[in-house]
Ligand SMILES: O=P(O)(O)O[C@H]1O[C@H](CO)[C@@H](O)[C@H]1O
């Protein structure tokens with residue numbers, strides 16, 4: 001069984017069952033425009049999937065354990081692989097709007113300030129107290145994603161890089177963008193790292209992909225101003241491309257027999 005987030009619910013046409021988050025006991029609610037707040041079960045190319053249409057964020061006021069609660073629910077339901085997607089600002093100056101960055105690693109900035117979803121008593125039934133993160137993003141899945149993207153003809157669009165997760169909700173200052181880029185981040189957003197930390201803690205295999213929805217402003221002479229409207233528009237513009245990519249990827253991904 002597979003899980004991914006964001007806008008791919010439309011792909012799950014076979015045997016589709018839909019729940020609104022409000023119907024599920026103890027589930028948080030989506031408050032962000034563009035995040036529908038629906039859980040969609042179905043088959044894609046014969047593979048059972050569950051898709052979150054809308055995720056939860058720290059900036060909505062949810063503690064990180066709650067932001068990541070669905071990951072543990074899915075793990076208990078038998079999910080083996082997490083495909084996590086996000087919208088992100090491109091810090092790498094070579095990146096263009098509409099590019100897909102396969103995430104090779106992340107910088108979890110809130111973690112440096114003591115905000116980590118695993119803080120508190122360790123739940124041994126999910127994983128160890130001190131989980132490693134140096135192998136968070138599965139090498140084989142990264143290679144597969146880059147290959148599938150190129151096979152679909154998106155040679156220039158496919159990138160591989162480092163995602164930096166911040167708490168949000170404001171977009172970054174110019175000085176912050178320059179600093180993050182000099183620290184090695186290629187893209188910046190307000191999600192994903194917490195979900196991936198919890199997914200790796202409980203043994204899920206992870207593939208992460210960022211859609212570059214805007215170029216982070218690095219120049220004091222630039223007139224560019226980041227906005228959520230721009231992010232949503234870039235998401236809509238790339239929806240078909242992402243659907244094709246994810247659809248073929250799901251078809252090609254082999255079951256994960258190493259899940260604990
Ligand atoms: O990371 P996702 O939720 O994809 O979306 C990104 O886009 C929103 C800002 O426009 C923020 O939520 C940011 O994290």
Ligand SMILES: Nc1nc2[nH]cnc2c(=O)[nH]1
Nearest residue numbers: 087088089188189190231
């Ligand atoms: N923090 C942050 N999140 C984003 N989500 C989409 N674009 C951006 C961005 O530029 N910065």
